[in-house]
Amino acid sequence: MxxxxxxxxxxxxxxxxxxxxxxxxxxxxxxxxxxxxxxxxxxxxxxxxxxxxxxxxxxxxxxHVSKPYKLVSRAFHPQSSIINVCGVEIGEGCRPVVAAGPCAVESEEQIVKTALAVKAAGADLLRGGAFKPRTGPHTFQGLREEGLRLLALAGKESGLPIVTEVMSPESVGIVAEYADLLQVGARNMQNFDLLREVGRIEKPVLLKRGMSATIEEFLAAAEYILAEGNPNVILCERGIRTFETATRNTLDLSVVPLIKELSHLPIMVDPSHATGKRSLVPPMSKAALVAGAHGILVEVHPEPEKALSDGPQSLTFQGFDKLMEEVRKLNQFLGYGAEKDA
Amino acid sequence: MxxxxxxxxxxxxxxxxxxxxxxxxxxxxxxxxxxxxxxxxxxxxxxxxxxxxxxxxxxxxxxHVSKPYKLVSRAFHPQSSIINVCGVEIGEGCRPVVAAGPCAVESEEQIVKTALAVKAAGADLLRGGAFKPRTGPHTFQGLREEGLRLLALAGKESGLPIVTEVMSPESVGIVAEYADLLQVGARNMQNFDLLREVGRIEKPVLLKRGMSATIEEFLAAAEYILAEGNPNVILCERGIRTFETATRNTLDLSVVPLIKELSHLPIMVDPSHATGKRSLVPPMSKAALVAGAHGILVEVHPEPEKALSDGPQSLTFQGFDKLMEEVRKLNQFLGYGAEKDA
Amino acid sequence: MxxxxxxxxxxxxxxxxxxxxxxxxxxxxxxxxxxxxxxxxxxxxxxxxxxxxxxxxxxxxxxHVSKPYKLVSRAFHPQSSIINVCGVEIGEGCRPVVAAGPCAVESEEQIVKTALAVKAAGADLLRGGAFKPRTGPHTFQGLREEGLRLLALAGKESGLPIVTEVMSPESVGIVAEYADLLQVGARNMQNFDLLREVGRIEKPVLLKRGMSATIEEFLAAAEYILAEGNPNVILCERGIRTFETATRNTLDLSVVPLIKELSHLPIMVDPSHATGKRSLVPPMSKAALVAGAHGILVEVHPEPEKALSDGPQSLTFQGFDKLMEEVRKLNQFLGYGAEKDA
Amino acid sequence: MxxxxxxxxxxxxxxxxxxxxxxxxxxxxxxxxxxxxxxxxxxxxxxxxxxxxxxxxxxxxxxHVSKPYKLVSRAFHPQSSIINVCGVEIGEGCRPVVAAGPCAVESEEQIVKTALAVKAAGADLLRGGAFKPRTGPHTFQGLREEGLRLLALAGKESGLPIVTEVMSPESVGIVAEYADLLQVGARNMQNFDLLREVGRIEKPVLLKRGMSATIEEFLAAAEYILAEGNPNVILCERGIRTFETATRNTLDLSVVPLIKELSHLPIMVDPSHATGKRSLVPPMSKAALVAGAHGILVEVHPEPEKALSDGPQSLTFQGFDKLMEEVRKLNQFLGYGAEKDA
CATH class of the missing domain: 3.30.70.1140 (Phospho-2-dehydro-3-deoxyheptonate aldolase; domain 1)
Known part of the structure; x- marks a missing residue:
């Protein structure tokens, strides 16, 4: 100091x-x-x-010369962490993973159909929201427990581990029963009671960066989880809020290599929420992988035009197939085996 | 549309x-x-x-021509709402109120001493944090339940209603037992489960604007509380996050008259958190009142240099006395009786 | 260091x-x-x-412990500077001044009529744009030299010194011939050739803060002017660009007391450009004065609904009269003689 | 409307x-x-x-449904523009180009040495600043005309076209005498007199996005140049100003595919100024190319630790060689011939 x-x-x-x-x-x-x-x-x-x-x-x-975090820092823990989600390994040296699925679980048919489609296309994880944070109270808030059940069903049918958001400390238990990877959303990045609660479980946590969180605050939020005893944290850049309104958020892709310098935790990227526009998802997905991201989260919906939330940023099955084909080639170029099971 | x-x-x-x-x-x-x-x-x-x-x-x-909120809008409810906190009236037409006290409750002596001092100086409410949101897990997190008890004691001794932060849905009950006005902090402005929970109680709620929340999101967050049945919401501007780092946040004072156009809810201002610098608190307190704020929140500490959090933005007793003297004159100039009990 | x-x-x-x-x-x-x-x-x-x-x-x-500016700093020059614009004194201890007029000079009738009206209402300076910076090339760009001539005429008829914007180094000469106070606009705050050029004249300069300029950059820009030999610089806060779009910009009023700590130069505030909404101009004008601003710039137009630029933020003559009445009372409350010539 | x-x-x-x-x-x-x-x-x-x-x-x-620009829009001009800089073609379908060189021209030895090194490594254009915009007046401002002469000399010796910044309307003539591509810097993106002046020449212009410019303002600035008759404009994303200070600016890479939808003009990316950190330049360079950028600008310096400006973001010759090797492979992967003259 x-x-x-x-x-x-x-x-x-x-x-x-x-x-x-x-x-x-x-x-x-x-x-x-x-x-x-x-x-x-x-x-x-x-x-x-x-x-x-x-x-x-x-x-x-x-x-201050020292930082408000320690456990998450590479200085303290030089070796990169690999997080294992039901057999899917995420982190430095592993082939980047793809988590795909709808923004919100809407029905059994929708989620099972999507799970099978994204599995067939090569996704590693199934994503889907059961509890949905929405700006106003008068819009669709998710199927909640029923959504978790349907998501788990779809995970089982497709063989994909599932990732879903948990919004409050008291629902960590119920979400952890179903989910393989618990997501803490951007709006809750500094919901410290929630961070502590997911720090007390053993399942891995996907922590999204807050809309106006600095890298230092982002890493300090992860520190809350590690400080409670859960080392299985995956960070996720999902765009920050700036003056620019042409995209939904501003994807801050430079944090990918930067966080890899500062921390041993894996870092994924969510180009769907970051850009808010379907046409920008494929180029930014590929840019994220080339920048060194350990994985991407992509919204996919059987009928985006009928989605109950975030339709405009969701890929169709066909769009996702095409993206996965490009991702496979890119991974091969980057030195990873093209096929997951190769 | x-x-x-x-x-x-x-x-x-x-x-x-x-x-x-x-x-x-x-x-x-x-x-x-x-x-x-x-x-x-x-x-x-x-x-x-x-x-x-x-x-x-x-x-x-x-x-969209219509907005994602309705109950909080002036279009829907043209008459300004007056919120009563244990006899202290807050809203359009009432003399602007002053809530004062330390950032965090640290000890019985500290909080009682401060309560008596700010009461003597003319404050209307006692503020103090028992549960403290902090960026990193390795710093002081508040006295929690013990802090609530001490705060209530200080409120009783001074005769001031108390305002304190609630950080999670499950602690709404315990906080509501002690507090007269429950504060939802900036980091929790979109903690929707918490908003719903404080919407189910009867006590008034002070909702702080999120660090990167637009006015529309701010009002939509208040809508969550009203939608659950609690109409007693007071809004609070506390600075937004911008590129400028010379102040802790950027106090967005223009929202005071703007929110008064858009909503019937009262709007207060927190110049302490907004500026982060003691010397800027008095001028911005007065600017807030002239801009039409229905009250201000000011951090006061018996020994700011020893405060466990936010010392640099806290006023000393002497500094607060001086500010209150100026506030009294300003209120008189603005057409309100100079004395609370006049 | x-x-x-x-x-x-x-x-x-x-x-x-x-x-x-x-x-x-x-x-x-x-x-x-x-x-x-x-x-x-x-x-x-x-x-x-x-x-x-x-x-x-x-x-x-x-x-860096030392700052990239020196001549403008209070550390170097502890005594507050008073800038004299044709007899109107601007700075600490002087009654705050009001510069008023249309965004753009449109015709002889418009500018003379406005000059007489704002003079009658108590304004100290006449403002008006002859050279107009506009986002796109297909909108009205100002009357240019003809505008300067009309503005000077209106200044003469009303007896008010005039302030107008200069947009390029090569037009400093012609603008300085007519203007009493040369304005460097927000978009040109880091047009260093322009800063150097206005640093070589003797007339006072009103330097507006750039849309995304930090206080340090703002003061360093002023340093360019002083470094060339012109000490007569007045700073002006006019709102910064943030994520909030409900107002045109975000008025960063806290910089008024902050700049008074860091620099000896006077600081004015432009609530018209900062808010972009007529109804917000009076409350923010008064807030600026209470925060300690040495003056305000207010847009006034005989028929705002027909203005060729910035109509929605311009006051009518009647609105300006009302504001000036309030400003006079506020100045009296703040300890300045109510009347300019008192 | x-x-x-x-x-x-x-x-x-x-x-x-x-x-x-x-x-x-x-x-x-x-x-x-x-x-x-x-x-x-x-x-x-x-x-x-x-x-x-x-x-x-x-x-x-x-x-507004219509936009404040027209000539630059893809709606108006559906076919992508290819800009020719002394034989180097820049735009959709062409192999992405690399402009490399020091931030500032410092000496004949420095610039010639760098020119030969980047040419050998495979660069297409030589960049270097003769006129330098600097925050404060007390730091190195560039060699000015002498810098132009040295840059032209280095261009000739290496056979690379040169790109350099022009800072004021009156120096457009002298800069255009030497430069093959004139750069308008971020701070001057809304220096409208300068935009008009470079619109009146025939040489191509590289327009950098302003630090807080929206995409709409960026395209409207380009419209100024096209409106004067010069269609040879290349856009350049170089990072925007946000709350995040861990990087110098926030590289807004999503604008690359977005601008390609909105405009027919080529779009390049400057990862050096965007990130401000040498270690982030290679990953973000590659990310830019995968996102679809038509080229990149990279700072290279023979001895970055002795550079008179922007040392920490400059690559060494060795670092640039390594980057170019990766860029060549990436271009090949993306379907462009690996070699410029292949």
Whole structure:
């Protein structure tokens, strides 16, 4: 930690800061600069809470060198983590995976049909929402428990592990009964009670980045889960909110290689929610894979024009077949076996 | 609702859209334009879910004229709502209120001392966090139930109603036992299960705007609470996330008069979290009141330099006294009696 | 300047950084921390270009303690600057000024009529655009030189100094012939050739904040003007671009007290462009003044519904009269004489 | 154009709007809706200026169906444009090009050495800045005319066409004398006088997207150039400004396929400025190509650690060689001949 004093801070103020640092159990080392003095804090072995310091007279700024997360960092855990979802391995060195399915589970026919279609096309996981977060209360909110049951049925029929969203701490139990991978959605990335709760189970968690979350906050949210004892976290970039409205969100693809530098956790990409436009999903899926993503989440619906949510960003079965064909070739180019079972 | 067709959409595509609209039970009225055709949807009495339409061939854009909220809108409920918190009235026409107190409840001495001080200075409500949302898991998370008890004690000793944050659906019950006004924080503005749960109680709710929530999403979040039956919602602007990092957030003060046009609910402002800097709190508090806010939330701490969270944005007792003196004069200037009990 | 080394940087890398700093003529002081070493740079008397350092092996981050501006900073020039525009004084301690007029000069009748009306209502300066920056090339671009002539005429008839925008270095001469205060618009805040050119004249300059400019960039842009020799710069907050589209821009009012801490230059506010909505202009004008702004810019048009640009945010004469009445009372409350010539 | 009336607008107000539309020479068609009336505007053949309408009593919103650009749109010009820069073809169907070189021209040795190195590695164009836009006035501003001369020399020695930035209308002439492709930088994307000036020359222009420019504004800026008669415009995405500070900007890669839908102009990507980090440049370069970009701009410097600007984002010669090898393979995979002269 570095404490920057204001340009007109006197010796007395500098001494007071030094004393406060020492009372916290650390060493303080003043560094007189051209215009102002800075004070280095030594002896800490992790993040130092700066609340006492920031407010002393003459202090201009407190700069943290350590980060608010540790367990998720590559510095702490240099080896890349591979997360196993019912036999599907996700992480560095593994062939990138594809999770596909409708935004929302709507009926047995819809979800089973989709599961079989995406399985046939080569998907690794089945995605589908049973609990749906929606901006307003007057729109379709998901089939809830019934949706979970149908999703599990479709998973069984297709042989695909299933991933679905959990929206509150008290439903972690019921969702974990059915799901193979529990998704924490963007709106809940800082629902800390929910993070702690999924940290107490053993099943893997897919944590989506919040709409306006920095990388540091994203990793600190994952830290909540690991801190409770669950190391099986997969991160997912799904677009951030910016001034641009031509796409639903702004896909921040540069975080893929960046997160791989900062953390050992796998990182997937959701081009469907990020762009909100069907025609942009295939190019951004491929861009994500080339940028190094460990997998993608793609919305697929038997009849997108009749979908109860997010129709415009869902691929048709035919569109998904075509995408998977391109993904297979791309994976082969990137050095992964073309076929899952090859 | 207006459906804009792409410039090269043919008659067949237009007819298909008309048919789909009619199947939904509405009337469709094609409006041929200079470059493309638009189709007006008539006969709806509220928000129309557009998922079937958006995806038909030839559809370029669907424009909603109705909003995803209704109960909170001034169009639906023209008269301004006054929310009563244990005798303190909040809303249009009432003297703006001041809720003051520490970011977090830390000890009995700290909270009681602060309660008596802010009461003496003229505050109307006591604020303090028992459950604290924090970016990382390794920092102080609040005293929880013990914090609620201490807060209630301080409320009793000072005679001030208390406002505190509730972070999950399952703790609504316990928080409602102690609190007079339940706060839903910015990070939980779209925690829909929590919104529904506070919608089922009778106590008033202070709903803070999410860090990257639009006004429309903010009002739609309030709609969740009203839709469950609780009409006692107070909105609170607390700064949004932008590219600017010189302040903690960007206080979006223009929403105060704007929300007063769009909704009948009261709107308060939190200049402490918005700016993150003690020196900016007094000028922005006064600016909020002049802009028409129905109240402000101000962080006050007996020893800000020792606060366990948000010290740099907390006022000292002396600073708060000075602010309240200015607020009293300003309220008098704005036409409200200077004294609460005048 | 502080150089933060990565957690696994070895002694050799630290030594190389120390050597590089010394070759630049400064002293380097390594500060070993709990997790990593930081290196303080001493002996500099201003901003240090970090390009050589940032890229050395083992360097994680370079943190600047000094700022990229100096002449505009309060640290360098503690006394507040008062800018005199033809006898109208703008700055700390002076009664806040009001610049009013149409977005664009459209005709002699329009501008003269408006000038007389805003003068009668109590405005201090006449604003009006002769050169208009417009998003697309197919809309009205201003009357250009003819507009300047008409604006000067209206200034003369009303006795008001005039402020108008200059859009390119080569038109600084012609604009300076007519204008009393030259405005550099938000889109040109980093048009450095233009900044240098207005830095070489003697007339005062009103520098608007760029749509996505940080405070640091805003002040660094002003530094360009002062560095060329023109100390007469007035800053102007006019709203920044954020995700929120309910208002035209997001008025970042907190920068008013913040800039007063960081710089000695006066700061004005333009609530018309910031909000884009007529009904929001009066409340935000008053909020700006209470927050400490040294003046406001308000769009006024004889017939806003016929304005060739920005009609929806322009006040009518009647609306402006009403606002000025409120402004006068507010100024009196704030301790300034109610009347300009009192 | 569609005019949405407020929910309580009466017949009189609707009639007034209809009349105003008709006075503008268009037809108006009222469409009574469930909650409010909308009025369609017919008969226009392009963008309609809405200033008269927006401000009439009872008007809530004016929605444009037509866009503020036309010449750049694919609707108007369905066939993709191929821009020829001294024999290098850029656009749909052509092998993606690579422009490489230092951020700033620093010396004859530096630029010639770099030119020969990037040519040997397979680059198609040489980039380098002679006029440099810098945040503050106290940092290196470029070698200016001398830089142009050196750049041209390096272009000649290496046989590569050169691309360099022009910062003001009056220097368009001198830059066009030397450059084969004139770059308009992000900060000048709405410097309309500059856009017009490069619209009057015949040489091709590389237009970078502004830091906070929407796609619509970006295309409207290009429209300025085409409207003056120069059809040779290449667009360039270089990252937008968001709340995220972990990267220098946020690379908005989704605009690549989106712009290809909206416009016939080629679109390139600058991963160096977008990310600001050397390690992110190769993955994002490849992601850009897979997303469909017509080329990339990459910063390369013989000794990045000594670069006078943007060192941390520049590749070394060795790093660039490695990237080009990967790019060649990727281009081959994407169906383009691996070798330029193959």
């Amino acid at each position: 570095l404490i920057v004093m204001s340009y007109n801070a006197g010796e007395e103020e500098i001494d007071a800061v030094v004393k406060a640092v020492e009372e916290m159990g650390y060493k303080a080392k003043p560094i007189p600069g051209g215009e102002r003095t800075a004070i280095g804090v030594l002896g800490n072995t992790g993040y130092v809470d700066d609340v006492i310091i920031r407010d002393l007279p003459g202090v201009q700024e407190v700069i | 207006l459906i804009v067709m792409s410039y090269n959409a043919g008659e067949e595509e237009i007819d298909a859209v008309v048919k789909a609209v009619e199947e939904m039970g509405y009337k469709a009225k094609p409006i041929p334009g200079g470059e493309r055709t638009a189709i007006g949807v008539l006969g709806n009495t509220g928000y129309v879910d557009d998922v079937i339409i958006r995806d038909l061939p030839g559809v370029q854009e669907v424009i | 502080l150089i933060v080394m990565s957690y696994n940087a070895g002694e050799e890398e630290i030594d190389a950084v120390v050597k590089a700093v010394e070759e630049m003529g400064y002293k380097a002081k390594p500060i070993p921390g709990g997790e990593r070493t930081a290196i303080g740079v001493l002996g500099n008397t201003g901003y240090v270009d970090d390009v050589i350092i940032r890229d050395l092996p083992g360097v994680q981050e370079v943190i | 569609l005019i949405v009336m407020s929910y309580n607008a009466g017949e009189e107000e609707i009639d007034a709007v209809v009349k105003a539309v008709e006075e503008m020479g268009y037809k108006a068609k009222p469409i009574p809706g469930g909650e409010r009336t909308a009025i369609g505007v017919l008969g226009n053949t392009g963008y309609v200026d809405d200033v008269i309408i927006r401000d009439l009593p009872g008007v809530q919103e004016v929605i």
